[in-house]
Amino acid sequence: MTRYQPTPQEQAQRKKEALAERVEKLARVRMLEVIRKKLPDALSRPDLEMVAVDYFRRLGHDNHRRLSKLYAWEEKKSKTSWGAETVDYEKISAAAVQAMKAADLNRFLVICALVPDLHCPGYNPRQSLEKTSNLARVAIRYKVDPAKVATASARNCQIQRRKSNAKPTSQRADRCNGTTGERPAPQAVEVNPATLKRKGRAKRGP
Numbered sequence: 001m002t003r004y005q006p007t008p009q010e011q012a013q014r015k016k017e018a019l020a021e022r023v024e025k026l027a028r029v030r031m032l033e034v035i036r037k038k039l040p041d042a043l044s045r046p047d048l049e050m051v052a053v054d055y056f057r058r059l060g061h062d063n064h065r066r067l068s069k070l071y072a073w074e075e076k077k078s079k080t081s082w083g084a085e086t087v088d089y090e091k092i093s094a095a096a097v098q099a100m101k102a103a104d105l106n107r108f109l110v111i112c113a114l115v116p117d118l119h120c121p122g123y124n125p126r127q128s129l130e131k132t133s134n135l136a137r138v139a140i141r142y143k144v145d146p147a148k149v150a151t152a153s154a155r156n157c158q159i160q161r162r163k164s165n166a167k168p169t170s171q172r173a174d175r176c177n178g179t180t181g182e183r184p185a186p187q188a189v190e191v192n193p194a195t196l197k198r199k200g201r202a203k204r205g206p
Contacts, residue, residue, distance in 0.1 A: 049097050055112045056093045063115050064089035
């Protein structure tokens with residue numbers, strides 16, 4: 001079995017492509033260095049929006065949904081290039097970021113850093129929040145007592161559970177089945193007298 005040997009023309013083409021790649025990489029690095037030196041002490045509004053949108057994009061789909069629910073964004077579905085309908089969270093977040101004031105945009109960046117800590121691992125859903133997590137450290141910094149929050153959350157869950165258990169079984173089943181639990185009213189049935197006479201004769205016989 002012999003190894004493939006590129007032709008002189010192919011070798012020259014590969015060297016040309018490799019050189020073009022090195023030039024492109026070097027140009028991008030130098031462009032970044034120039035921009036870094038030109039950045040002001042306080043970020044401009046376009047730069048801040050760019051950072052926020054890019055940060056949001058990197059969070060992943062599950063965190064997109066959590067943030068959308070937290071900010072009560074309207075999740076309109078749009079058609080994709082392959083015909084399916086989906087929620088474009090990146091487009092929604094970009095519009096929301098543009099409408100934010102400077103202070104709200106700063107808060108949004110902090111929330112983006114905290115929202116990944118809302119995930120509870122499926123293999124251990126009762127695992128407590130790690131003390132080294134961003135959410136725990138920020139809670140301490142802003143004097144939020146995690147123990148009190150956990151106690152209040154447990155109490156709310158118990159109340160909701162009691163309310164759910166207090167409802168009649170038929171209503172819960174109807175809700176699961178998508179019905180209202182009301183029985184339909186009986187419908188009147190029209191009877192033809194001639195039909196009754198024929199049935200009476202048949203029973204009496206000839």
